[in-house]
Amino acid sequence: MKKWMKMLCLLSITAIFAACGNKAADTKVIAGQNITGDMDINNLSGDDAEGIFEGGQVCVSEDGRVTIESGIYPDGGTAPDYWAKWTVINTKGEKHVLRLGPTSFVSDVHALQKTDGTVYYMVHCFGKASSVDGYEWLEAYKIAGDSIRAVNVADGSECVDEDGFSVNYSIPDWYFTTNGAGYDWLFEYDAKSRRLYVPITENRVILDRYQVWEFNGTRFVCLGESPHKNLHECLGAYNRLVCYFTTDDYIVRVDSLDSRELRYASWTKSKTMADMPDLVLFGGQRHEHTASPDEFKRCDDYRFVNGNYEYIVGYCETKFLNEGYGEHHDYLLVKKNGNVVVKQEKSKEEQ
Secondary structure (H helix, E strand, C coil): CCHHHHHHHHHHHHCCCCCCCCHHHHHCCCCCCEECCCCCECCCCHHHHHHHCCCCEEEECCCCCEEEEEEECCCCCCCCCEEEEEEEECCCCCEEEEEEEEECEEEEEEEEECCCCCEEEEEEEEEECCCCEEEEEEEEEEEECCEEEEECCCCCCCCCCCCCCEEEEEHHHHHHHHCCCHHHHCCEEECCCCEEEEEEEECCEEEEEEEEEEECCCCEEEEEEEECCCCCHHHCCCCEEEEEEECCCEEEEEEECCCCCEEEEEEECCCCCCCCCCEEEEEEEEECCCCCCCCCCCCCEEEEEECCEEEEEEEEEEEECCCCCEEEEEEEEEEECCEEEEEEECCCCCC
């Protein structure tokens, strides 16, 4: 999991909800332009500017010619500005540093080599309009002398177009559904197969289903819809992901099927979701919990019955702290004949 993305999304959830403008639209400040080292750096220069452009997440293209360090401006609130420092290597092998800001947060960069020998670079961008309103999208650039130039994502052409490689989603919904682990799954690009997985949403809810695009050496072509790329094929028929988390020993996934039926799948930690699951159950029920007089409201959980066994995903216990605050602890609970035989707390993926 990308540490910076985790931190940004955790800050989004814990911050005060605030309505701001569409930052994703504001951040595309360099489309169709030649970018130079004189790009706006928030009116800072010298040592002050250099200090801003340090300590971010670093990503490097497959060919090593583009390195991007990206981070967040301090005191940005719930709709912050980001900065990016590009280091590009031109055709002469010379390095040039471009400091861009304010811009989007960049988490990945990939080199796309075309059959004619030219190369352009696809970057994965992130921005927030508020603590709950997230945007992710793709941009593309070519190295142009000592600078970079925006090009079309689909084919690297000079005509920059809106290709649909973008998503607007509810940050808390996706964060709590995947325990913070799902941000690696958005716009995932497989450099070996040259396939790109664009997340599908419904009413701003990410489904963990994807439109798959393949780069054929000339452009990206759409192959259609697909489930999670690393999920075993026997589990591919689902409508949306409801809950995913891991414990010390298990990987657990609850999906909603087209029939609205809930499905449980689990793996021991020696395996991954790409393996045949150890256990698959159907017909689960979501249980809602009201607040008891002596505790905070517990989170909902998902319950599945298998003979004498009951599997409870997201079983919640609350612990009082101080001044009216409490914390939730979520577990995988397995009961046999009503007796607890497994109780393992959800891993803290965000750390």
